[in-house]
Amino acid sequence: MPVEHAIRATGLTKRYGDFTAVDGIDFTVNRGESFGLLGPNGAGKSTTMRMIAAVASRSAGTMSVAGLDPEQNGPEVRARLGVIPQQDNLDEELSVRENIIMYGRYFGLPRRWLNAKTEELLEFAQLSHKATARVEDLSGGMKRRLTIARALVNEPEILLLDEPTTGLDPQARHILWDRLFRLRESGTTLVLTTHHMDEAEQLCERLIVVDEGRIMAEGSPAGLIRDHSTREVLELRFGMDRNQEQAQQLTALLSSGAASADGAAAEGRATGDGGVGVGGGGGVGFSHVEVLPDRLLVYAGSAESALEQIHAAGLRPMTSLVRRSSLEDVFLRLTGRTLVD
Amino acid sequence: MSTDRLTAEPELQQPVSPAADKQTMAGRARRFGALHQAERTLRSMRAYGTVILFSSVSQPIMYILAMGLGLGVLVGEGGDFAEYGASSYLMYIAPAILASTVAMAAGIEFTFPVMEGFKWRRLYYGAQASPLSPGQIASGHILAVSVRFGIHAAIFTVVLYLFGAISSPLGVLMIASAMLGGLAIGLPIMAYVSTLRDEKGQMSLIQRFVIMPLFLFSGTFYPLTNLPGFLQVLGWFSPIWHANELGRVLAFGQPSPAWLILLHVLYLLGITVAAWLATVRIFTRRLGLEEWRGRTPGAKADAKRQDRLAVKDAADVDRSAGAGTATTPDSTTPASTALPRIAFRRGFGANYYSGNIRAVFGRGLTAIRNNRGVIFLSGLLEPVLFLTSFGLGISPMIAGVDAEQVGLGGGGTISYAAFIAPALLAVSAMNGAIFDSTWNVFFKLKITKLYRTMMSTSLGPVDVAVGEICLALFRGGIYALGFIGVLLVGGLIDPLAAVLMWCTALFVALGFASVGMAVTSFMTRFQQMDWMMMVLMPMFLFSATLFPISVYPAGVQAFIQALPLWHAVELMRDIAFWDFSSLTLVHIGYYLVMIVAGLALTTYRMKKLFLR
Numbered sequence: 001m002p003v004e005h006a007i008r009a010t011g012l013t014k015r016y017g018d019f020t021a022v023d024g025i026d027f028t029v030n031r032g033e034s035f036g037l038l039g040p041n042g043a044g045k046s047t048t049m050r051m052i053a054a055v056a057s058r059s060a061g062t063m064s065v066a067g068l069d070p071e072q073n074g075p076e077v078r079a080r081l082g083v084i085p086q087q088d089n090l091d092e093e094l095s096v097r098e099n100i101i102m103y104g105r106y107f108g109l110p111r112r113w114l115n116a117k118t119e120e121l122l123e124f125a126q127l128s129h130k131a132t133a134r135v136e137d138l139s140g141g142m143k144r145r146l147t148i149a150r151a152l153v154n155e156p157e158i159l160l161l162d163e164p165t166t167g168l169d170p171q172a173r174h175i176l177w178d179r180l181f182r183l184r185e186s187g188t189t190l191v192l193t194t195h196h197m198d199e200a201e202q203l204c205e206r207l208i209v210v211d212e213g214r215i216m217a218e219g220s221p222a223g224l225i226r227d228h229s230t231r232e233v234l235e236l237r238f239g240m241d242r243n244q245e246q247a248q249q250l251t252a253l254l255s256s257g258a259a260s261a262d263g264a265a266a267e268g269r270a271t272g273d274g275g276v277g278v279g280g281g282g283g284v285g286f287s288h289v290e291v292l293p294d295r296l297l298v299y300a301g302s303a304e305s306a307l308e309q310i311h312a313a314g315l316r317p318m319t320s321l322v323r324r325s326s327l328e329d330v331f332l333r334l335t336g337r338t339l340v341d
Numbered sequence: 342m343s344t345d346r347l348t349a350e351p352e353l354q355q356p357v358s359p360a361a362d363k364q365t366m367a368g369r370a371r372r373f374g375a376l377h378q379a380e381r382t383l384r385s386m387r388a389y390g391t392v393i394l395f396s397s398v399s400q401p402i403m404y405i406l407a408m409g410l411g412l413g414v415l416v417g418e419g420g421d422f423a424e425y426g427a428s429s430y431l432m433y434i435a436p437a438i439l440a441s442t443v444a445m446a447a448g449i450e451f452t453f454p455v456m457e458g459f460k461w462r463r464l465y466y467g468a469q470a471s472p473l474s475p476g477q478i479a480s481g482h483i484l485a486v487s488v489r490f491g492i493h494a495a496i497f498t499v500v501l502y503l504f505g506a507i508s509s510p511l512g513v514l515m516i517a518s519a520m521l522g523g524l525a526i527g528l529p530i531m532a533y534v535s536t537l538r539d540e541k542g543q544m545s546l547i548q549r550f551v552i553m554p555l556f557l558f559s560g561t562f563y564p565l566t567n568l569p570g571f572l573q574v575l576g577w578f579s580p581i582w583h584a585n586e587l588g589r590v591l592a593f594g595q596p597s598p599a600w601l602i603l604l605h606v607l608y609l610l611g612i613t614v615a616a617w618l619a620t621v622r623i624f625t626r627r628l629g630l631e632e633w634r635g636r637t638p639g640a641k642a643d644a645k646r647q648d649r650l651a652v653k654d655a656a657d658v659d660r661s662a663g664a665g666t667a668t669t670p671d672s673t674t675p676a677s678t679a680l681p682r683i684a685f686r687r688g689f690g691a692n693y694y695s696g697n698i699r700a701v702f703g704r705g706l707t708a709i710r711n712n713r714g715v716i717f718l719s720g721l722l723e724p725v726l727f728l729t730s731f732g733l734g735i736s737p738m739i740a741g742v743d744a745e746q747v748g749l750g751g752g753g754t755i756s757y758a759a760f761i762a763p764a765l766l767a768v769s770a771m772n773g774a775i776f777d778s779t780w781n782v783f784f785k786l787k788i789t790k791l792y793r794t795m796m797s798t799s800l801g802p803v804d805v806a807v808g809e810i811c812l813a814l815f816r817g818g819i820y821a822l823g824f825i826g827v828l829l830v831g832g833l834i835d836p837l838a839a840v841l842m843w844c845t846a847l848f849v850a851l852g853f854a855s856v857g858m859a860v861t862s863f864m865t866r867f868q869q870m871d872w873m874m875m876v877l878m879p880m881f882l883f884s885a886t887l888f889p890i891s892v893y894p895a896g897v898q899a900f901i902q903a904l905p906l907w908h909a910v911e912l913m914r915d916i917a918f919w920d921f922s923s924l925t926l927v928h929i930g931y932y933l934v935m936i937v938a939g940l941a942l943t944t945y946r947m948k949k950l951f952l953r
């Protein structure tokens with residue numbers, strides 16, 4: 001039964017007692033796509049992953065994974081999945097090699113085939129030299145790599161990665177990214193959560209941002225940046241306790257300028273819990289100011305000219321940095337990470 | 342807004358906190374650190390305080406009813422305890438039972454929590470980061486456990502008084518002797534456990550090979566002199582014997598020479614102090630700057646096996662590579678052949694059972710491979726120890742068991758050893774199955790979370806449950822083999838009965854394992870296991886194992902007959918004495934129901950647990 005989508009969820013809800021962890025979300029993951037779930041701690045990402053992986057029941061809503069309902073066809077759905085849980089759950093009573101072999105056995109794969117496959121996976125995880133070591137003796141990153149290698153043993157159609165690169169060194173991270181690219185090319189569907197926005201930008205074709213169990217935005221990384229942020233960002237530090245008042249001042253200063261011709265700038269967003277100011281522009285395409293605990297983020301089409309205006313007004317930030325807008329800015333904006341209100 | 346967001350401004354304007362004065366803080370920790378640690382341990386014990394209190398009250402009552410009154414009837418006329426200063430059998434065993442239950446508690450409190458601290462929950466590493474010294478962490482635990490012993494012993498003593506099992510007010514002092522006995526047996530074990538980096542069945546070995554034998558050969562239920570000389574030696578070394586004897590002197594003034602009393606005290610104190618120091622030393626090695634990680638039991642054998650496997654696997658890889666197409670040595674293109682089809686069942690119950698029990702069983706075998714020899718040995722030894730202790734120790738006090746009285750045809754008397762042998766086999770089958778299906782399952786469920794891993798593959802809950810039960814049976818089968826062999830050699834049963842009894846042992850184990858697993862699936866904490874033990878203990882004591890139930894009034898008999906162990910014991914006796922009746926079918930039916938109900942409930946719970 002060839003189905004277009006790999007995963008489709010509608011009205012997906014998960015309640016623990018009277019606490020709602022996932023609150024009626026809808027999403028579709030197409031076959032061969034790499035799909036990201038972003039959101040702050042406790043947003044409900046892992047819970048969503050567990051429902052996809054047929055290890056948690058739904059409180060409401062429908063879900064189909066590879067055309068099957070995970071609650072009705074648990075084993076069959078899981079046979080098509082590779083799962084990398086947020087926390088490594090390796091078998092400490094077995095050696096590194098045995099961990100992969102036994103995991104494959106759980107899928108009912110023949111031992112002979114597994115022997116060869118395991119060598120290949122060990123090589124991929126760069127653990128060949130540790131094949132006979134005890135799991136306990138591995139470093140944190142090695143354990144993570146083993147967990148990843150193990151999840152690939154059944155050559156899954158859909159790979160669920162819950163913060164896969166946590167604890168990996170830069171090399172290992174790049175190797176994993178490379179491997180994931182290749183998997184995607186060979187048709188594997190990837191679903192991943194991550195707190196590294198660069199990773200999401202690199203890996204995800206499409207992503208949703210969830211907060212408190214609800215979807216805040218959906219789209220491609222570039223699209224999200226276009227829709228929810230300006231082209232550039234100016235990071236300013238004024239020192240402890242002064243950020244808040246400076247924000248007011250900056251907003252007043254920058255939005256008082258002439259109306260901007262820059263289309264990328266303000267598109268009259270209601271300030272939910274987000275930035276201090278909305279609006280006007282100046283020649284800088286100013287949008288708003290975001291207050292972080294340690295610094296201010298000034299969103300503007302041209303951060304360079306915003307900085308000039310600020311200097312001209314006699315303000316002297318301790319440090320300043322001009323950079324391009326990134327997914328992180330979108331994330332901060334959407335999940336209300338500012339500390340105003 | 343969610344509450345777990347980082348707050349922006351830490352409150353700076355607080356008055357000077359007690360944490361500000363580091364000097365005082367360090368000083369306090371230096372002086373009272375052990376007490377802080379003890380407080381922590383006691384607090385965590387409070388979570389299962391009810392279990393402790395309940396067991397302290399119920400244990401003495403159970404022992405009084407079972408051993409004092411039940412076995413007491415058999416011992417009755419045969420034994421005269423006046424020469425020991427006691428006016429009844431019950432009075433004679435009371436102080437020893439107190440000491441023994443404290444020793445049993447020591448076997449738990451000085452093993453599992455220590456392993457938990459170092460490995461399972463790494464609690465000690467949390468304490469290590471505080472100003473506590475490793476020695477204080479060790480002493481804190483010991484102090485807390487001593488408090489627990491004290492409470493247990495005090496309640497126990499009160500109950501004994503109420504039942505008239507103690508008469509002299511001086512008996513209160515046996516609380517001290519029992520506590521000392523508990524420390525003397527527990528601390529060496531704690532020292533040993535704290536050297537372990539990994540648990541590979543050592544806890545159960547300690548129970549089976551240290552606590553049990555010491556308990557059985559410490560003259561708890563009979564004077565040590567009833568045993569042949571070489572077994573008496575075992576008693577002399579056992580802290581439990583010294584605690585027993587000391588308790589008897591204190592409780593009813595058992596006549597003893599002064600030097601012997603002094604010896605008891607010095608022996609117990611000596612071991613306690615030496616083992617305490619050793620424990621502190623080991624804790625210091627592991628949690629101090631040295632960062633010693635502990636011994637891995639069976640590490641050498643493991644390494645050897647791994648090397649062997651590596652060679653074999655390499656050969657396999659070469660062969661399959663040679664057989665397949667000659668691929669380029671590019672590591673990213675699959676060197677292996679295409680993925681074989683992943684088999685799973687469809688149709689009825691496909692959501693629960695994927696038809697791959699073998700993998701779960703195989704994983705268990707791989708994990709226990711290193712302990713092979715030990716399992717055989719332990720299976721052989723445990724029931725043999727029981728048989729020797731009760732057979733040799735109590736036989737002199739009991740002429741024999743009247744066949745009529747125990748409901749066996751043929752008349753005449755049966756030797757006491759022949760009477761208890763089949764029952765002990767049933768008990769051993771029960772114990773093995775329960776241990777495997779409760780403790781072991783609990784670990785994989787809650788501590789190592791192995792089942793969660795298994796459930797993220799195409800395995801279903803039934804595969805996991807049945808695989809685990811098969812493992813329990815596998816071990817149970819081996820345990821039983823050893824004991825039946827001994828009975829066969831000893832001429833207590835004939836070969837045909839032996840075969841049937843082995844099958845029955847597996848059957849009984851299956852019943853207990855499936856129910857045990859179902860019950861375990863409801864547990865959330867270790868200490869709830871104690872409730873389970875509280876059910877098993879009376880079952881062992883009352884179920885016609887050591888004396889016929891005809892000593893009890895009809896109502897009590899009916900209650901005992903409702904318990905599973907009684908059916909197992911009777912079934913074994915029916916086979917051993919080749920005396921079948923319609924009741925035999927009832928026994929078999931009872932177990933069939935247990936198996937079906939247990940499996941059904943286990944499956945239901947597994948599904949619930951893993952598909953939350």
Ligand SMILES: Nc1ncnc2c1ncn2[C@@H]1O[C@H](COP(=O)(O)OP(=O)(O)OP(=O)(O)O)[C@@H](O)[C@H]1O
Nearest residue numbers: 016019021039040041042043044045046047048086
């Ligand atoms: N078994 C459970 N019982 C009760 N509440 C739970 C349970 N599992 C998760 N939660 C709650 O559900 C919410 C979502 O948890 P979840 O693990 O999905 O978050 P997450 O998005 O993965 O966060 P993180 O980025 O920190 O991993 C949290 O508030 C958590 O406390």
Ligand SMILES: [Mg+2]
Nearest residue numbers: 045046086162
């Ligand atoms: Mg998570």
